[in-house]
Amino acid sequence: MINISSIHIERQKIAVLNILKEVPSNEQISLRIISVKAKLPKQDTEIIIRDLLKEFRELGKYYELEQTFIRLDSTSSAIDDLLRKYETTSKELKN
């Protein structure tokens, strides 16, 4: 049986990661801008960011009160790995 919800979450994570990948290191970006670019609701985006940070702490830092995200240095390859992982999982789930 296909878990449509899981596929959807994987896709959202992929969308957010693709945005974060583009953010320069040590640059601050607001949750609003990430959600606009990822074409996701603000609340969903915030949940995705929290999930991503749980999986990969070195990805950056998220300030919840200010709703601001800062990407740390040398995380591009790690983001790519994550992207690949999610895409594979997504495909698997789809199949």
Add this chain to the structure above:
Amino acid sequence: MRFNNLREKKFKIIVLVLFVLFLIQLSESKIYFSTENNKQISKEITSDSITLEAYWEFNFNKTAHTMEPTIIDIDQDKEVEIIINLNNLIYCLDSKGKIEWISEIYSESSPTVADLNGDGFMEIISCDEREISCLNKEGKVIWQYELGVIDRAETYSATIADINDDKKSEIIIYSEDLFCLDYAGNIIWKVDFEYEDNYVFCETPAIADINNDQELEILIGTSKKGIYCISNEGDVIWRKFSNTDFKWCTPTITDLENDNEIEILISDGSNSIYCLNSTGDILWTQELGSLIDHFSQIAIGDLDCDGFKEIIFSDYRLICYNYNGSLRWSYFDELESGFSYNPPVLADLNGNGKLEIIIANWAVLRNTALLYCFDEQGNVICKYRILNDTFEGAPTVVDINDDDLLEIIISTEKKLYAFKLNGVSNSGKQSWYCYKGSTFQTGNIDSDSDYIDDLTEKYYQTNPNESDTDQDGFLDGYEIQVGLDPKSDDKLLDRDGDLLDNENEIKYYHTSIFLRDTDGDGLTDGQEIIGIGTDPLNPDTDGDGKNDGLELERGTNPLKWDNYIRIFSVYALPLYFIVAMIPIIVVIQKRVKRNKERKVQLRELDLENHNSLLEECKTFIEDKNYIEAEKRLWSAQVLGFESELYNKYAQKIHQLKEEARKRKDEIAEPLVLEGEKLLAEKKYEQALTKLNQALDFVPKHEKANKLVLLIELKLQNIRSVLEITKYFQPHIQTEVERIAELTNLTINETQEAIEKILQEEQIIGSYDVKEQIFIRSDETTNAIDKLLKRFFEVEEKAQGKKS
């Protein structure tokens, strides 16, 4: 040409002959209503031995509609009374023409009078189209009966007779339906003539034993429904002329042919007189040829004492027929024509044993009232003329002053006259002396003037030529009415068994001969008169509130005012209360007086205070201290005095207040404007200071208050932003949108607040206006707290000032 002349001459001769013939015809027919029977016209006055003179006159003081008077002794005071309908009110006059009473009931008929309840006094029956009223001898209503007919009937007089032989009189009246009431006004029966929507002309019914069955029948000529003969129980015996459209006069019932069979004389109101037999079949008819519609009652009497009655009738003429219907004579006054509807009456005025005819004329053309007296041959024996007046109805001929001479009582539109006869030493009988023959209006002849007509006398087997058949001192008619036997001397009998004979009851005590206890006090009339001495007509002779019979039963004296309970309750008790109340009243009066004095003293003190307060007020006004002046004035007002001085000071205080207000406005306005300007520059504290200054002068300054409120709101916004800023991480960007979200403010409000914060304490952080991003600096908590405290104080200040 010659031929033409001849023809012309012939034509002229013919015209001339025709003209002469026309003149002859005109001279012969100068009486417009000439008929074949009317051969004897314009009789000469053959006797001037009798003259009429007004005995008295009762002046109406206005033109009035009157009807035939009824004359009878209604109160047994040995003097007759004259009862007459005058302008729809019943008047009772004494025999000298003075008013005794006027009844308040509305009446449209000639009154009929009879002793209905046998108390020795006469009752008066009067009617209009809605009700029948029974009045006592003082004109007070005893009872009234609602006819309950639709308001389209013209009601005439009632007829009174004992139709069911119960020794009490019944009242018969025709008003759309025929009603029979008992003496107390209760309906016995009613005949419905089934009128629908046409207007009904109602005449008085006649009563007699028509078919010799020893029971009285009622004869009525109804409006357009024919003539009815109705039994004494209200059943129709026969009906004639049912298909005609006639209106009938009251029938006259008599035995014309002296054959012990009655004949009925009736006129259809315009053209004919009919003589009917007892079954309603026509015996003979006389065409009248009248051109006027009238309802004169037919009078009958043996004018010449030949044993046969003559029939006297009036239309525009006075006509006398023999008993068999042949014309005896007729009279027409060619100069003063028109007897109209006034019926004739018959009486022996001059005592010659023959009846004279008295009739009121109506000289239309000359507006003159004429009263004629004719002898039995139709000769005018006297004539009385009243200019500019009109006779109303028939005369009544009776002896009103007990001088053995008859008087003629008749009304005109302006006066009621009583005429006396001059040149006459004594008068004789009056057999048809009033409207419809007799007082009870039965439509029959009353030869012996005993209040009962001859036919009814026959029914009761009394002598029609003897007014008191049994010689017991009571007239036959009266005896029959009150339930006595007119054929035997029953004056000494005691009909009701109260130990009083009938004569004494009727003549002297006026108690009822039907009731043992007339006044209903539990004692018989005899007991009261003979035994105790109390008044049989008053249940409480001594007027002490206790019934005579009850007093006797309880052992008190019915002749003495001895109702001690009444004395106690009516007099003693109230007196006791009054006496007992005197000391209390005195004490109350003293207290009231003392209170009044105290009040006066207090009032004087108050006045002094009032004046001194006003003095103080005046001083404050002079010092322009209107607040203190107003306080004094209020205090002075509370004391309840009003003076010119008070009003004057109130006015002055008002002026002072106005002046002060103006001054304040002048000062406050620039301060408010300045405050507004500073607010625009976001200099909230300075703005608040200015506005507060303005509010000091004018606390209710609308604009200043609004601006203070605005500042307060802005300060609240700043405080909200500052509060959240405290928790931001240094150097981390926060979008204005996020701050607005956290503080529940709009983006503009948030921006404004951030700008104001940075304006006051730049150290707190930085703000990128373009990106709308705020970044907090390092270690700024103290600065934020300091600012928070400052704005809190300002805000408090603002809250305290605003109104």
